[in-house]
Amino acid sequence: MQTPFIHNHQFNYIQKQADFLLKTLRSVVDRKVLETVRYTVGTNAVGIFDELTPEQKQLLEQLSTYDTAHELQSYLNRLEAHLIPFPQVSAKQIQKLFPKAKKLKLPDLETVDYAHTTYLRWTDIATNRLFIVYPYEEKFLGIEGRITATNKKGYCMFCNRHQELGFFNVKTKGHSPDNFASIGQYVCVDSTACNHSITDISMLEKFLLSTVK
Incomplete structure (x- = not known):
């Protein structure tokens, strides 16, 4: 094989x-x-x-x-x-990526199409929180932020596809422990369609890495 x-x-x-x-x-x-x-x-x-x-x-x-x-x-x-599938990730691994999310709503990992997934993503509708898990250099990155529907179409930063957008805003650490900044970008509302459309991971990685510095 x-x-x-x-x-x-x-x-x-x-x-x-x-x-x-x-x-x-x-x-x-x-x-x-x-x-x-x-x-x-x-x-x-x-x-x-x-x-x-x-x-x-x-x-x-x-x-x-x-x-x-x-x-x-x-x-x-x-x-x-x-196809190289998205690396297997457990519920426990995901929970460790988001230690501050005490009532973290996990995705249904059994229904994920791992072969056609570049980044794992789900939304907690109750809190409008968007969670992303991404494999990078043999480890997982976990990013969370608020997603706000824009009710308009445009080009997603991750897949460069013209579709319904949401504004994804992520808080990041500033220059001191008490200082916070935020980074925001317009991304697809439909995560499955985004994964089926993305052809270049450079902008996705650039955004994710900028939020974990």
Whole structure:
């Protein structure tokens, strides 16, 4: 069995490349344009990885060879077997990440689609508190803050997807123990859709790390 090598955000990126190829196949008849697009999507799929075995590289390059929606979907279905799932996390581990939340409402961990999760997130509706658990350098980061519905659409900072937004405000330590600051960003209200759309983790990590300094 081959070792999984694709993270969720990378799979989402490959899926977008497949969508781009399919759209081109349906709208363009110029052979040179099609060849250019095929080369581009294959190169892009490979380019988001730092290291690949020859077999992994060959598998990713296959993306550029398909002609129909059915073939592309079958290919993506096969790629799912190579996904690296979100690390298993227990309720006790989550509770330790949020020691100040005495009545912490935990997510239903049994229903989480770990293969398609980049960051674990849930909202305590009673308090409008948003909780995020993210694996970083072989440990988990735990971030919490207030989420306020904006009732408007825009681009989420985490996934850069145009969708219904909430304003996520996180308190951070200031220059002294009694001094607090806050950092806020607009993020998707729908956490599942955000995880299915994120293709780059740089902005997510930048925000999360800025709140734990």
